[in-house]
Amino acid sequence: METLIAQILNGLSLGSIYALIALGYTMVYGIIQLINFAHGEILMIGAYVGYFSVAVLGLNIYMALLLSMFVSSLVGVLIERIAYKPLRKSGRLSVLITAIGMSLLLQNGGLIVFGTDFVPFPQVIERIPYRLFGGRFVVTSHQILIFAVSILMMLLLQYIVGYTKIGMAMRAVSYDKEAASLMGINVDNVISFTFVIGSSLGAVAGVLLGLYYQTIHPLMGFMPGLKAFVAAVLGGIGVIPGAMLGGFLLGIIEALVSGYWSTTYKDPVVFVVLIVILIVKPTGLLGKNTSEKV
């Protein structure tokens, strides 16, 4: 029982990072029906900006988060304008292949610019273990920070999408771009804004991953990116609560498999779960057939 709860607590903090990344995938998918495979690299760039902000500029973690959100958003919007926008009227496959190419470009660009070594991520806050219930469970200050920041970002996202004018425009664009433009909505700007949001969430996830694993690397975005993509599909791609659910579920499954079985099997189990769920419910857990996107 104690292992179970301890592993679930572990899973929640990793899962909240997956959820943040998955939200980026799902937002972009919701608005332009594209799996943005370069999203993992946006995360990596966010992590490096976070690293430089703390290690070189000496900023605190919150300023580092803001700066990395800003830089990643910029990169995200540039990618969209340069690589995806010209292909908006072509087939989905062309854009998908472009996204994979963009991902490879950024991975290898990262290897050239940042080097091939693992970089230790500065421990921006003191690692304090908190003992709960008479010391039966331990929660670290890092886990709490990761969890709290992730939840805050998700609440912010829900607010933007649900209660602001730009959020309403995003929902309209995701449903019908032509009709949205007939309302006077600047569709290009709304798409860019979606990339800003997705990339910001990715940047936060990157910095938090740095805190979680304590190292960063130019290829660090690949596996979490893939996992979060699985999470987004698991929950129902294009559905915001689905991405959150999928992310948390994935984190907890991984933690449980690692705790009870072996860390070697955590990745295969995750993909098996994905396959099973897609067989039983092809639209994902919260996916609808006439899906409400974004």
Added chain:
Amino acid sequence: MLKINDLHVYYGAIHALKGINLEVHEGEIVTLIGANGAGKTTTLHTISGLIRPKEGNIVFEGNDITKMAPQKIVARGLSQVPEGRRVFANLSVRKNLELGAYLEKNRKVVSHHMEQVFQSFPRLKEREKQTAGTLSGGEQQMLAMGRALMNRPKLMVLDEPSMGLAPLLVKDIFAIIKRINEEGTTILLVEQNASMALSIASRAYVLETGKVVLSGPSAELAKSEAIKKAYLGG
């Protein structure tokens, strides 16, 4: 108010509009009739900036809007009610109307406009909180028109408002169009239901495979033998 000069539009190699000339004066109801594939919707899409013409230009209130982005054309007071209504089925009736006034920043003005739309369409008021996808076809058409009215357009362009509606409802919709016009909005109406369209329009253009083949006052066109044969089932 609206003047289209020698408009040519291509879809790839297909020459969809072959030099359309068309004019709408302030206060009028002008209808554009023709069979399927004649180029009616293409003309409206080009007016709204959704398609770019290869040649020709479109002038709205003295300004060339040919190369303008759709949202800028809407901002100038030219709203379109698209074919098939295209309401945001996943959003509530209220949100749909709010989106219609997307360019209006003042919330008070938006709610004032909404009150007026609700007055014109009491059915929409009853269904305010329902998602648009659950409305009937006629109600969706009213919503699409109400949504366009939220922008307070000077010129409202309607694409096949009667499509897929029961005859009784078609009558209602045309009565509403007439009322909107009487309240000061100029109308350009595209219709397959030629007899209904001719009955409320002051002037009409007949489109055939991308060309205007006939134009003139509706009353005259309604009497013309060629029109009767081709479009009025007589």
